[in-house]
Amino acid sequence: MKNRILSLLKQTMDELVQEGFVPGYELNTINITTPPNKDFGDFASNIAMTMAARAKKPPRDIANAVKVKMEALGDIIDRIDIAGPGFINFYIKPVVWTSVLNEIHDQKELYGTSSLGAGKKVQVEFVSANPTGPLHIGHGRGAAVGDTLVRILAAAGFDVEAEYYINDVGNQMNNLGLSVLSRYRELFGEKITFPDQGYKGEYIKDLATALSKIHGEDLLRQNQSKAVEICREFASRSILEEIKSDLDTFNVSFDRFFSESTLYENNEVDIMLEYMKDQGLSYEDDGALWFRTSRFGDEKDRVLRKNDGTLTYFAPDIAYHKDKLARGFTQIIDIWGADHHGYVPRMKAAIEALGADKDCFNALLIQLVSLVRQGKPVQMSTRSGEFITLKEIIDEVGKDVARYFFLMRRCDSQLVFDLDLAKKKSDENPVYYIQYAHARICSILANASEQGMYADMETADFELLATGEDLELIKVIATYPDVVAGCAADLEPHRIAFYLLDLATAFHRFYNKNRVLSDDGRMTKARLVLISAVKQVLANALALMGIEAPQSM
């Protein structure tokens, strides 16, 4: 609907330009918004005010010219008002709104999709936790945000791929191996000194126990490095399996798990280093190899290879992003914890150094999650091994609630996860509030079908719906495609969560004031179509968030 008004307005402005009434303008200066107040119409434009200075005419004069031309133009506009300093307020004919019911009926689960991203290949990389321990609650937020963003981008017509980068090379992997081996020796009664940087969680002991069942005492007789390797391989494989299974129960899926080790196997790191050298972008100093990131806006140069000969984390990461670029993505989105924000300038520098436009790379930073139980913060620390895992959260509050809670804040806002609220099955919990709306509709439709009545597009009289709460409800479902497109364009998945709340509110309000099944047969038929459409949109939006739409509660 918004787009229809927009194109009418563009047409009008073009005519005014041709007539010499106003000077030429840039396309993106035309902006349609929904006014803060229903009294100001369905849509509004500030074009008269933004043009006033350049046209050297009072805004209200320009607004009036637009009004006269546009009122003659379309059959969807009821009337146009000019308000305040020069706002143009558009009032849509009520019956026109009801056409969205036909759209929803025709498109079903495709309602809300668009071609915004047609022809664009996007990759979203998220979670990417090291296989050194189970996913914790912070990973959960990244997983929920990333997975939902992927679904939104797909709905907006992007060719999108979800990827998980496995850091299975390097020091922390050895650490893992050492940690497990220590616990293993402990099992056989050896006195051990646990490594300083070791992983202290209980799961390490479980892994050691599992190893002892497979190998018996054999590893005690192996030489140290061989034993560590066996422990490392076994542990990382087991943990990765567990991570995958957790993601699966969280309804999060990936198109590809990309292993860091393949970068070495395919020599991609060396090729990248060679490229940097050839381009004059790297140099040796102090026995280390440096990358001139400062040339691309970073505050100082960064080390690629340390003076002990080993590579920094940054080096394979550049090679990894080179690989991504080579795969032909027009846009690369990395979802990171906000504590990695200092890493953004150097990654952007790398992207630019690799010959790509730095704007094709986006880092979405996810702020911290803290847990609250009975009003008190729950202490967490990865190092000491005291952390709440994603699995524990899912077991406690359920997958749907967890996903919604992770998405009910803007990404760059810290999130307080209230476990007591999450478990409450009442109106305070937004998830139940939304799902309840869907279940209520299902219940009405079930009652209707018992009486042999169904939503029937042919016989329903939409004019009956062009008033009151019926019309308000229709307007909310009509904005859904704009919401999805907006989320995709601005990479802000949380807006879906807020939209769902608005839609559920509009439905509950409607429900309390009106009956669907009544003695009035014509109204009953019309409203069956209406609530079927609402049900469809609720289901579509919930699906974008990966949340169930229950038939009954």
Add this chain to the structure above:
RNA sequence: GCGCCUGUAGCUCAGUUGGAUAGAGCAACGGACUUCUAAUCCGUAGGUCAGAGGUUCGAAUCCUCUCAGGCGUGCCA
């Protein structure tokens, strides 16, 4: 010290990229079930948009400074 994020009702947060009288939910108070699911709805009250300047027709939104909280500032990952 420097950089990034945040600061909006008692609490938790939105705010359509600079628009009109700043909005929800919870908590508080008062109402609505012979009615398709009361896990619901309606009403009342609640504000120096952290503070001070600036930019302009117009600022919660943009710029500068100050204050407060979080994070970063490794040849860690």
